[in-house]
Amino acid sequence: MKPSSILVVDDEPDLCDLISRMLTRAGHKVTCANDGDEASKAIATQKFDLVLTDVIMPEKDGIEVIGELRRQQPNVRIVAMSGGGHVAMGQYLKIAKGMGAHGVLQKPFGHDELLAALDAVMPGDHPPAA
Numbered sequence: 001m002k003p004s005s006i007l008v009v010d011d012e013p014d015l016c017d018l019i020s021r022m023l024t025r026a027g028h029k030v031t032c033a034n035d036g037d038e039a040s041k042a043i044a045t046q047k048f049d050l051v052l053t054d055v056i057m058p059e060k061d062g063i064e065v066i067g068e069l070r071r072q073q074p075n076v077r078i079v080a081m082s083g084g085g086h087v088a089m090g091q092y093l094k095i096a097k098g099m100g101a102h103g104v105l106q107k108p109f110g111h112d113e114l115l116a117a118l119d120a121v122m123p124g125d126h127p128p129a130a
Contacts, residue, residue, distance in 0.1 A: 004048075010053075036061060
């Protein structure tokens with residue numbers, strides 16, 4: 001995967017930081033948002049090649065973030081991630097795919113799974129966002 005501008009959205013700051021470090025080491029420019037509202041602000045002011053968003057978050061969830069992305073940055077690639085919740089994890093990820101996510105990732109995941117999921121949704125000739 002070529003270096004990309006990536007927004008990571010997760011309400012668990014430690015996980016957001018860990019993912020950010022993994023992606024930065026892989027050569028990507030990473031912005032973290034710790035909730036859907038922070039993600040909305042970032043989406044309004046920056047262009048991203050890819051957004052990795054948690055689905056289950058308080059206030060504004062990942063499904064809402066995906067909807068905003070589809071309207072504001074229709075070319076951005078999206079990977080939804082979830083560790084479950086009150087409904088089976090697969091249901092949340094299925095809904096995310098239906099809303100426009102290009103790929104899904106089940107928590108917990110490792111470094112190789114993360115990079116493979118992102119690589120799978122990015123076109124090979126995709127230039128980084130400006």
